[in-house]
Amino acid sequence: MSRDYEQFPEDENGEVLWQMHKDGDDLTEPHEIEFSIxxxxxxxxxxxxxxxxxxxxKISLFQDEESDRLEWVITIYVYLEPCYEDIVDLEQWFTKIASDFQGEYDGWGCMAYVYDDIDDEDILTS
Structure with missing residues (x-):
């Protein structure tokens, strides 16, 4: 599998998206992506x-008592197709918002959506 560096640039976001793609995640399907501040x-x-x-x-707010320091975390849930440009744009927006409220943007993540293509003939019946 050859990497398309326009779709998956050589930076942290590109690496995560490339790994998702290599793992079989369908990046053309919308995902709920979680951004944290x-x-x-x-x-x-x-x-x-x-x-x-x-x-x-759409957000959640909680106190992270397991952190090295006492902190409060906002998670922002955005439903979209995970493409590099959109993620970078949202990161920039959330970084600015975090700064405006003396917070720190803390990254993004999402659940992988990997589907196995199974033909009816491949399913065993008893």
Missing amino acids: AFTTEENADRCALHLLKEEQ
């Missing part, structure tokens, strides 16, 4: 959460 104060997290809700974003 971390905060050191609950007040800033609350203000940012309200801003994101006003921007009509």
Whole structure:
């Protein structure tokens, strides 16, 4: 399998998308991608959460007690086909929002959607 460097550039996002593609994930299907922003104060997290809700974003907010430091995390759920340009654009937007509310953009992730092509003839019946 040959890598298309326009579709999967040589950076962290390109590497993740390339690995998803190599693993058989169908990148033409929409995925729920989770972007995270971390905060050191609950007040800033609350203000940012309200801003994101006003921007009509689907979010969750929780206190991460397992972190090395006490922090609050907002997860933003975006349903889209995982393409490099869209992910980079959203990262830039969420990085700016994080900065506006004294938070730190903390990356993205999603569940893989891998489908096996199984013919009816391949299914064993008893």
